[in-house]
Amino acid sequence: MGLPQKKEHSGAFDGDIGRRLEDAMRACDDAARMVLAQIAQDIAALHSDLKALAPQEITSRRIPAAGEELEAVVAATEAATHDIMQAAEGLLDACGDAEGAFADMVEGKATAIFEACTFQDITGQRIGKVIKTLKVIEDRLNA
Numbered sequence: 001m002g003l004p005q006k007k008e009h010s011g012a013f014d015g016d017i018g019r020r021l022e023d024a025m026r027a028c029d030d031a032a033r034m035v036l037a038q039i040a041q042d043i044a045a046l047h048s049d050l051k052a053l054a055p056q057e058i059t060s061r062r063i064p065a066a067g068e069e070l071e072a073v074v075a076a077t078e079a080a081t082h083d084i085m086q087a088a089e090g091l092l093d094a095c096g097d098a099e100g101a102f103a104d105m106v107e108g109k110a111t112a113i114f115e116a117c118t119f120q121d122i123t124g125q126r127i128g129k130v131i132k133t134l135k136v137i138e139d140r141l142n143a
Contacts, residue, residue, distance in 0.1 A: 081120040088113040
């Protein structure tokens, strides 16, 4: 028993498969080229969009300005809260050692004012977190 004989039609068959395989590979190459070309176009468009955002202006002007505005809000809120608390203390001092319904009412209202002024501390903390976030964004855009 020897090796099987090669059939006559196998050459034509192999050539046909080879051609089909080459055609399929070319089609894959063409499809890959088209996909890569589309990706390149998308990247170029994204790059243009990012340039249009003007990151230099955002990092050099807008983010610092927003942070400064928020810091000004915190400072103004602190000052106003201080003034409100001073006025409430003044009311308590004016009542002195007075007793009765009016003195109780003034003391109750002054206490309510002091309690309401705690908003400033919470507001200041929250705005402080926003300012820190803006600084992180600014640093990352500058990197």
